Amino acid sequence: xxxxxxxxxxxxxxxxxxxxxxxxxxxxxxxxxxxxxxxxxxxxxxxxxxxxxxxxxxxxxxxxxxxxxxxxxxxxxxxxxxxxxxxxxxxxxxxxxxxxxxxxxxxxxxxxxxxxxxxxxxxxxxxxxxxxxxxxxxxxxxxxxxxxxxxxxxxxxxxxxxxxxxxxxxxxxxxxxxxxxxxxxxxxxxxxxxxxxxxxxxxxxxxxxxxxxxxxxxxxxxxxxxxxxxxxxxxxxxxxxxxxxxxxxxxxxxxxxxx
Numbered sequence: 001x002x003x004x005x006x007x008x009x010x011x012x013x014x015x016x017x018x019x020x021x022x023x024x025x026x027x028x029x030x031x032x033x034x035x036x037x038x039x040x041x042x043x044x045x046x047x048x049x050x051x052x053x054x055x056x057x058x059x060x061x062x063x064x065x066x067x068x069x070x071x072x073x074x075x076x077x078x079x080x081x082x083x084x085x086x087x088x089x090x091x092x093x094x095x096x097x098x099x100x101x102x103x104x105x106x107x108x109x110x111x112x113x114x115x116x117x118x119x120x121x122x123x124x125x126x127x128x129x130x131x132x133x134x135x136x137x138x139x140x141x142x143x144x145x146x147x148x149x150x151x152x153x154x155x156x157x158x159x160x161x162x163x164x165x166x167x168x169x170x171x172x173x174x175x176x177x178x179x180x181x182x183x184x185x186x187x188x189x190x191x192x193x194x195x196x197x198x199x200x201x202x203x204x205x206x207x208x209x210x211x212x213x214x215x216x217x218x219x220x221x222x223x224x225x226x227x228x229x230x231x232x233x234x235x236x237x238x239x240x241x242x243x244x245x246x247x248x249x250x251x252x253x254x255x256x257x258x259x
Contacts, residue, residue: 004054006046006115012039019107030105038108041093048088049115056081057120065202067253072201078123082204086156090116091127095134099150122259126159126199133160133211136228145230148240149209158242159205163194163212163231174223178214188229190214190248201233201250207242208233 015021015038024033056077063075085091094109095101117124134153137145152158169175178192190212194200201208210231219225237243 004050004057004119006049006118008042008046011042011111011114015107015111024105024107027105029103032103033105033108041104041108042111044088045090045112045115048084048090049119052081052084053116053123054119056123060120060122065253067250070249070251071203072250072253074202074204078204081123082126082156085116085127091130091156092154095150095154096138099146100154125259126202126204127156129162129199130156130160132162133209136211137230140228141230148236149230152207153209157205158207158209158232159199159202160209160211161197161200163197163200163210165196166193167195173213174221174226176213176215176226178212180214180216180227180229182216188214188216190229190231196254206234210248 021038022035024030024038056075059075059077065075066073089102090112092101093104093112094106095103097103113124113128116127130153134150137149137153141149149158153160164173164176166176166178168177176192178190178194180188180190182188192214194212197210199208200210210233212229212231213226214229215225216227219227231246231248232242233246233248234242235244235246
């Protein structure tokens, strides 16, 4: 099997000729995005994609994830690979410096994501889903939620997952039956079942932050009545650290073709 080699020359060509990379540093907030910095990021990204992430792809396919005692266990080689990805600061590229991000252009993060996806598509869905959860909390979360979750999700210490689909609500998300019962302390108790939750559980991060679609008792029918709730795998203690195990759990693993 041929080794994966990131096409850095082609990516650089696209960034220079189509996205006008030379002008990025002229935009407010992107002053640090000089040509030299962008090219250095691409070069280092190609190294981790080629040498660290790509070698795990075949093992992920042949060994796969295992559900043991209610916990999802990833192949051994995924753990040092994910650690290297996080310690290298790769999850932080395009997110706000207010929460620990580097504040670089999203186009650059997209180019890096292309390398990660090509090196190991199954793994790449982890930072992809986390980025989606980060963007949702950034856009719609309270200040307390942002300050509590975003720094650790952006750093890669915690990952995110999107919980939408249910056995009776696939493409018709408005038919979902998950319930959200308000509690005296202002929280909600979520009950229901979700399926096809990519990276919904694993052993690579200290916590998994689920964004769960559910319906409150007085919500109208259809999509208008859907709310989104933050449901961490581990409830947070008074310091905001991962504390006791929440009730959310994985009961089976899907065998997704090609992932």
